[in-house]
Amino acid sequence: MKKIAILCTTMLALNALTMTALAAPSGSSAGAAAFEANCAECHPGGRNIVTPAKDLRGSTLKANGIVKPQDIVAKMRQPGPGMTKFDSSELPDKEALEIAEYILSTFK
Ligand code: HEC
Numbered sequence: 423m424k425k426i427a428i429l430c431t432t433m434l435a436l437n438a439l440t441m442t443a444l445a446a447p448s449g450s451s452a453g454a455a456a457f458e459a460n461c462a463e464c465h466p467g468g469r470n471i472v473t474p475a476k477d478l479r480g481s482t483l484k485a486n487g488i489v490k491p492q493d494i495v496a497k498m499r500q501p502g503p504g505m506t507k508f509d510s511s512e513l514p515d516k517e518a519l520e521i522a523e524y525i526l527s528t529f530k
Pocket residue numbers: 457460461462463464465470472473475476477478482483486488494497498501502503504505506508521522
């Protein structure tokens with residue numbers, strides 16, 4: 423019985439380690455998490471539930487002159503009607519760029 427308990431504890435500890443490794447902020451996974459936290463309420467899956475014509479697919483963005491990560495960051499700083507404004511004190515440039523790169527590489 424004691425052995426099983428030790429085994430279980432070891433398994434749990436290993437599990438926790440793996441989870442931490444997976445959750446480590448790096449590249450697009452950090453962008454994905456920040457997108458989920460800040461943008462997904464209005465842009466779930468890259469859509470736009472407030473103004474459906476202005477979704478986040480590459481083709482739509484391009485049609486609206488948004489082609490570079492910096493263009494998306496500019497939208498966060500100066501959003502159109504109905505979108506929350508994210509200034510650099512709440513969403514630093516690094517995080518904003520990670521979100522932008524996530525959007526451009528995810529929603530085609
Ligand atoms: C409260 C809802 C809301 C939230 C939260 C929100 N948006 Fe938006 N977003 C909108 C609306 C509404 C528009 C269309 C604005 C307009 O008409 O110009 C929009 C437009 C955009 C566009 C331009 C899309 C296009 O096709 O022209 C981008 C890029 C964008 N949002 C990125 C983001 C990012 C990145 C976040 C998170 C940091 C975010 N949005 C959070 C509502 C939201």
